[in-house]
Amino acid sequence: MNLDNGQSLTVGGQDLTRNGSSSGSSSRYPWEDAKKVMKPSTPTRKPQPPKPENAITIAVSSRVLFNMEKEQQIYEQQGMEEYIRYQVEHESEPFGPGPAFSFVKALEAVNARLRELYPESEELFDVVLMTNNHAYVGLRLINTINHHRELLGGSQDGPCLSLPPHPSLVSSPELFIERFCMTGGNSPIGYLKAYHTNLYLSADPGKVREALEEGIAAATMFTQEKMKEVSDTQLRVAFDGDAVLFSDESERIYKAHGLDKFFEHEKAHENKPLDHGPLKGFLEALGKLQKRFYGKGQRMDCPIRTYLVTARSAASSGTRALKTLRSWGLEIDEALFLAGAPKGPMLEKIRPHIFFDDQMFHVEGAAEMGTVACHVPYGIAQKVSRKAGKEPSAPK
Known part of the structure; x- marks a missing residue:
């Protein structure tokens, strides 16, 4: 931008003073057009986290978001004080990704699309880092989040995980993990309720069972030797049926009376919906967001896809499962009835x-x-009762 000796204001080669403005209108001032030319093409303000009562809240422990296996061994073998000392001494060294890392990234891919379609809406995923670590460990967790943000090309203001953009987006979507709960060894259950948590993921089976007993959808995650590459732009969630989406009613029949009685029971009750299981509410939350995309004509380009992967047989016992979902008003994108075949392939x-x-x-x-x-440690299939004693607590 410059002002030459003839008092003409030019921006990007455009003379904004000639004939009153660049558009030729005498009723507008030059600086109005200048502001238009200089207006940034993409917003610089980071998205604000939604209010907990409006969001779909996903609480993840630090040990599932990041790989903390070495630190966990120090805790188990040398105790809490040495564990804290080690974390403080290494707080500038970021943790590597854990089993929930790609899942969390996919949540933000959905958020980016939702913000594009509904800029003012707070119906978004909100990730809370829920850990019973000591607060001293918090600095290393924040440093790790900032490291992965910068590694993936994020901005510099505030802890976030930055993700590759959806092809339809101009700017790079970012996930701001603004909410941390570091409970110093105490149970996180009260905080999970306060955040209206829709799903809790932890490496501690005892904490997961405690959450399930309080009616909070929860599951135990494990650090794996290998993890397949997954989509950056579409969140894919797969559910078992009995004792996950549905109650364990039918599974109890199978365990007590065998497969033939199970088939007879399902045939006789195929028009009676199964009771809900522990993760029905999470599927419901996913379906609610899917409908936001359907409402904009994006059913075929929806960034959320759900799967039912069950050992049930389609002809013998699949009818009741599908009718149950329909009675709940829930859709499942793909249903795989494997009739007892392995689910891995x-x-x-x-x-x-x-x-x-x-x-x-x-x-x-x-x-x-x-x-x-x-x-999901729920139902008759569990060898350990949900009322059994808890495992020794460890930083999660």
């Missing part, structure tokens, strides 16, 4: 960011093939 094709199952056999089989699989 199908999940390898789907490549979900996260898969929920109540049986460790299926969780381990999926994990061996690179799927991030979570255990």
Whole structure:
């Protein structure tokens, strides 16, 4: 921009004073056009986190968001004081990604699309780092988030995880993890309720069972040797049916009376919806966001896709499962009835960011093939009662 000796204001080669303005209108002042030319093409203000009561809140522990296996060994072998000392001494060294890292990135890919379609809406995913670590460890966690933000090309103001953009976006989407809860060894359950948590992911089975007993959707995540590459632009979530989306009613029949009685029971009750399981509410929350995209004509380009991956047989027992979902007003994008076949190969094709199952056999089989699989310790299939004693608490 410059003002020459003839008192003409030029911006980007445009003379904004000739004939009153660049548009030729005598009723406008030159600086009005100058402001238009100089206006930035992309916003610089970072998105604000939504209010907890409006958001879909995902609480993740530090050990599932980041790889803290070495630190966990120090805690278990040398105790809390040495653990804290080590964390403080290494607080400038970032943790590597953990099993929930790609899932969290995918949540923000959805948020970026939602903000584009509904700029003022607070119906977004909100990630809370929920850890029973000591507050001294908080600095290393913040430094780690900033490291991954910068590594992925994020801005410099505020802790966030920055993600590759959806092809339809001009600016790079960023996930700001503004909310940390460091409880210093105390139970996080009260905080989970305060944040209206829709899903809690932790490496501690005891904490997960405690959350489930309080009616909070929760699952145990595990650090895996290999994890398949997953989509950066579409969140894919896969669910088992019985004791995950549905209650364990039918599974109890199978355990007590065998497969034939199970088929008879399902046939006789195919028009009676199953009761809800622990993760029904999370599927409901995903469906609510999906409808936001459908309302804008983006059903075929929706950045959320859901899957039912069940050991049920389609003809013998699949009808009741599908009718139950319909009675709840919930859609599932794809339903795979495997009739007892291993789930791992199908999940390898789907490549979900996260898969929920109540049986460790299926969780381990999926994990061996690179799927991030979570255990939902609920229902008759559990060898350890949900009322059993808790494991020793550890930083999560």
